[in-house]
Amino acid sequence: MSRVELQPCWVLHRRAWRESSLLVEILTPVHGRLGVVARSARAARSPWRGLAEPFIPLQASWVRRGDMGTLTALEPVGDSVRLVGRALWCGLYVNELVLRLTARDDPSPELFTLYGHLMLAMTETGKLAVALRRFELALLDLLGVMPDLAREADSDRAVLAEGLYHVDPERGPVPAAGPGRHVFSGELLLALAHDRIDEGDLAARSRALTRLLLDRQLGGKPLHTRSLFAGPLLNRTAEIEGDS
Known part of the structure; x- marks a missing residue:
């Protein structure tokens, strides 16, 4: 199992998974593109609710065993890019x-x-x-x-x-x-x-x-x-x- 701490990333795509989680594709400078699971990210009290979204500059940590990783930390590193229309x-x-x-x-x-x-x-x-x-x-x-x-x-x-x-x-x-x-x-x-x-x-x-x-x-x-x-x-x- 590999562990990565606080890598800059952008969310390219995410979709609902199970009751309250997300499957997320992220782009990073060192690890390229990868898929991660954001467990309970859609739960009402999750600190990640509304954060695993496109156009927000982020830092992410994850552990990985196999093809998919599992997020362990996610935080913004700046304001979201306001794209409209x-x-x-x-x-x-x-x-x-x-x-x-x-x-x-x-x-x-x-x-x-x-x-x-x-x-x-x-x-x-x-x-x-x-x-x-x-x-x-x-x-x-x-x-x-x-x-x-x-x-x-x-x-x-x-x-x-x-x-x-x-x-x-x-x-x-x-x-x-x-x-x-x-x-x-x-x-x-x-x-x-x-x-x-x-x-x-x-x-x-x-x-x-x-x-x-x-x-x-x-x-x-x-x-x-x-x-x-x-x-x-x-x-x-x-x-x-x-x-x-």
């Missing part, structure tokens, strides 16, 4: 993305830092789409599956801003004869490659490209949180903001 939906989307694309027990301090920065960035008015795109691209890069958008896949020639390119999610850009499915401007590809996504409407325009790249890694299985954007008002706002 579209920012809340996008936070849930990011959590599902991390759950789907990462494995348990695969430590990544870089991902933990990236996630924390995203939580703060999503509270800034008008920067939601930019924050999301940067996170999606950085996550793909951390996973080692981000193609080089600045070079042609077949020839290794530099992508030209004035060109059009078909993007293969695994190989990268290939010159295209004209507009079409999965065809993007060289200007957009270069902006993403050089982290200039905050210029003009590039964050909104890059939504289709990041979705193409992510969907390949998701194996064609849809994200449940994308259904949250299915309503007319949410779709209309998504088109304007370019979210998820």
